Amino acid sequence: MADNVLSFVVDAALSRVVSLITDEIMLAWNLKDDLKGLRESLTMIRAVLLDAEEQQTKREPVRLWLKKLREVAYEAEDVLDELAYENLRRKVEMQEQSGSEVNNFFSFSKGTRYVKKAALHVKMAHKVKNINELLNKIKNEAMGYGLQVVTKDRIMPQIDLDRVTDSVLDDPVVGREADVSKIVNLLNCSNDQQVLTIVSIVGMGGLGKTTLAKLGCQEVMEKKFFDLKIWVCVSDNFDDQRILGEMLQTLNANMGGLTNKDAVLQELEKALEGKKFLLVLDDVWNEVSKRWDDLKTRLVRVSRNTGNAIVVTTRSEQVASIMETSTHYRHTLNLLSDDECWSIMKERAFGNGEASIPLDLECIGKEIAKKCRGVPLAAKVLGGTMGGFERDKEAWLSIMNSNVLNSSDNKDNVESVLKLSFDHLPPFLKPCFAYCSIFPKDFDIAKKELVQLWMAEGFLGSSIQDEGNKYFNALLQNSFFQDVLRDEFENIIRCKMHDLVHDLALSLTKSETLTLENCTAGDEISSTRRLYVDRQNATTLIAFSKRDAKKLRSLFIKEIVFDGSWKLKRLRTLNLEGANIKSCHLQLAS
Template identity: 45%
Template sequence: MSNIQAVLQVAEERQITVDMWRFWLDEVRDRAYQAQDVLDELGYEIIQRQLETQDSMKGKVCSFFSLSNPIAFGLRLTQELQKINECFDELREIATSYGRIVLSADTTPQPRRHSMTDSFFFLSEVVEGRGDDVSKIINLLISSCSQRVLSVIPIVGMARLGKTTVAKMVHREVKDRKLFDVTFWICVSDSFDDEWILGEMLLTLDKNTDGITGMDAIMTHLREELETKTFLLILDDVWNEDYERWKILKDCLLKISGNNRNVVVVTTRSRLTASIMESQTACSHELKQLSNNECWSIIREIVSRNGESIPSELEAIGIDIAKKCGGVPVVARVLGSMLFREKDKDKWSSIRDSDAVEMSRHYDQVLQLLKLSFDHLPSTSLQRCFSYCSIFPKDFEIEKEKLIQLWMAEGFLGSSVHWEMEDEGDRNFNVLLARSFFQDFQTDELGNVMCCKMPNLVHDLALMVTKSETVIQKPGSAIDGTFIRHLNLISSDERNGPTFLYDGRKLRTLFSRFLDKSWEFRALRSLTLNDARMTELPDSICRLKHLRYLDVSRTDIKALPKSITKLYHLQTLRFSDCGSLIKLPNKMEYLVGLRHIDFSHTPADVGCLTGLRSLPFFEVGQDKGHKIEELGCLKELRGRLRIVNLEHVRDKEEAKGANLSGKENINTLVFVWSSERESSSSSINYKDVLEGLQPHPDIRSLEIENYQGDEFPPWFLMPILNNLVVLKLKGCKKLPPAGLLK
């Protein structure tokens, strides 16, 4: 399996297009999925055995042919694994000979001296809408010159926005205005090597120094040339995210010139690169997408490059076509080149009304350039996380929390004794955000990203790299699911005719507003039925042994079937805004893998779900199963927790049962007393209860509503919450002394 994975990686890097080998690659992936499913079933069986043991069911006679029978299951599992191993043996033989072919070529990485940012030569270099960007960067340069330090100004933005073009305009203006004694332009790309970069600087100064090698010799010559001079160094297309590598280069640059009024300008797609290189906060310049009008200006200039005017009827269509650009200049240039010398109104209309642009040869070349960002992602886990985002429609607002839970369900995220799957998901999301794969993000008060969108061009890239495994289906059509792994039917409408799904046995993700009982799923990991017209889930839901994510929010479901407690691998269960859902089935504690639950009304006995990592809120009640002590067992909770109806907590000891002081991963707490609380209640109760709710010292945000106590507890007034960033008090009888809120 390791050998096959190695050949797979090489084949992917070489972008093999020969049909025979593409078929072989698809076969290997298919068998790998099957092997994963078999191992998953083994894990399911182990959990079932453990639960049966816990319930003292050993004396209960099982049918020999039942799934629960260990002998029958063992025989079936052995047969499945034997088939897969035989298939892998056959594929390994092919892989061995194939590997000789793809590995025989020279695989030694060669330093790339010319970035693909400059290789899009066949399009007009029309520049539009970047004058303000150039002016702002020039102003940053001038203000930086007054500081006696080495200043670094990153220009950051998604691929193909024109970072290199803007940097060239800055470079040209700097030379024209003679703002620096010397200017350097170095295209870095993969080659972030301090000795090579310094050597390129020396070559710029003196072409006769090509033979000089060694850091000491290069530095000696640079100091001789630059000791009394100021310089501007532009590093184009930087990918390095290692601070130590940047620090080595920075220290060398500081030693070169005693002037120290020098500036480095960096172009990068990575916000992380920008953050580790910028010399001070708010010094970087983020390149935004162009407006629709600016994109139309680029198209218009290319179309009318021969001095020909554009008829008004074509101009009206062209303005609409410009909206397809997504604010990306290179796409505007692609469209402009397609429309050049084209006078046929129908041709313009077809580009406006269809997906012709996505199918064009030039557009594919744009995506291949953009794919550099994908290829540079540092792990296969990150690449899988990115490509999975193609399941969402264009311009869809993606919730970060849901996305990470879906990544978990697909098995993209690992865990260890040092971090959890959610931690890796958070890191992966931040890397994709930093590399401009996401945009239009919204944050909470703590700066945490809550939701975002994908640029249209990036979404097209995600679809390209999924290799047809992901489909967003249009309404009222038939689907052959033979090779589909991820299917989105949310946009489908039953009024437009039913959607026929042929062979959904390989599906791992399904988003739908209806569930046909004839559909057969064997490998489903994620099932989203938001807004589905349904009042119940079938008992057969228990057959989805691999299911890890289930969302039935905003449906009319009245009850969840008892069989749902057999979904031992289930990690996320969402049933918010289900007004008809009264209670959950018994034995929910059987869901030993459940980590996230989302609802509108707190179910009873939530404390039995000891593996929960997130809980939207908790309604305190007086009945058994609703008391605040339920929270005490939930030791793994993280993120935000809202506790309401605190008037039902009697005293400090009962409040301490929630053990909030021991929940170090919760960063936001909200305490709410009902505003209808009887005025005759003792204020001592308020203070005692709040004292028992003392949070962990690492809490960052605290909100308290309708607190009617005359005093605040000691933990509130003492310097215990040193990490607190946000404090909100609403409807409280009194406020704490202002001097204590430091």
């Protein structure tokens, strides 16, 4: 699946070749013929790439061919970037030399400069020729495999990138009124004779457990059942100190830096004194009862009032049985009806302001809704994709007739829906989405920072900020982003990704992105181009420090000491937030 974004890498290399092939300096370097050869190979490879992606699951040689192509395409892009940089540097140097006598006085002697330039010329010419030979070989292999040029009638319809309105960005909540009432009643009936009552919400991914928890908590807080509400996203890192620390930080932002557990407990006890609290532990995976017992013991210790409650959302019945007060306090979330799924899809596709929907489109839409199999996330994502086509009947039919949506298993069907919507994204959006796999699950993604990361990777066009905002909104429209946070001017500043959406992004880049979720001992990291390191996978940092990490393009190091010698020759993004840098040497140039 990682090869779905390969076409963008090939396109980027091809675009760079086209811009360099007529340049005066490149002509002076006698690289025109080699660059033309690169252009020819890349153009032919790009033409058969979609056919290769479709055949890779059936033909092992084609899968291996794509793997080789991925490596060479990245290498070609790096070499061409280096060539473009040297081209730009030469032009700036020529301008400075022509306009400044002082620059000439302090620069190398003319003879030294000539030798260095000649050596660089030979080096770059060799790199270009080597890439040319590799790509030519790969092109010939493609012809041997009988790969076909994909004609326009086989290309899926693409979404309208400019169609973004506020009405389709808000998540519609349909068919959950009874569920909200049930949660509110359970919390209202929490036992005032005991310190903690635990209510669990159980269901498969994509059913809306988090949304239900939010709606239920909102209502009980409005009714003043509790004095305080605390929300902690747990995910697969069930660490009692982290959870207690985040609880304290929610109650007192100035206490976020405490690392001593006893100090955290003392401050929590002060903050909760005389208060009745509601704690939400969202997305819990831990099935080790001792971890829960340790946390519960500490929560009881800091809670002087009775009648407090905890809402737990989880996909696991085992987690619910470990944590809940009793099965009476468990709520299992059911699937939606086909009509409810169609209602969500209609909202996402047309918005609240749509007066009427053509009958033929409505019939098609209702058939597609059946394939959501009652999962609201699937309905939202498909609705966003269909909305991008506006009233294109053929595009809607292509979704309805897709064999991808014929899975009999609900979980597999949700994954199929997400993959289908990804396939319908414009090519330039695919790497932007796939890049988000570098963030951990449940991460608060800052929109401005994300656009800057896309910019550093070269994913955006010439109007960088405008393109970045447009790309972000398109992914949001398609429900690849959710849980947006806005500022006082209604501008989006942060968002998250649903776990299943994140899983898709990670599957697309599993051979290139190493993060907390897919990092295991013994992983082959030689092809890794994006690395996220923190305390949980710090051993990977050690592994990289012993190797040449020259292929890395993005490096995130969080909350661990960064001290070592690195060779980062292709680095485009370096994030050292909380890295406790003491001393290090980074080699960033080739």
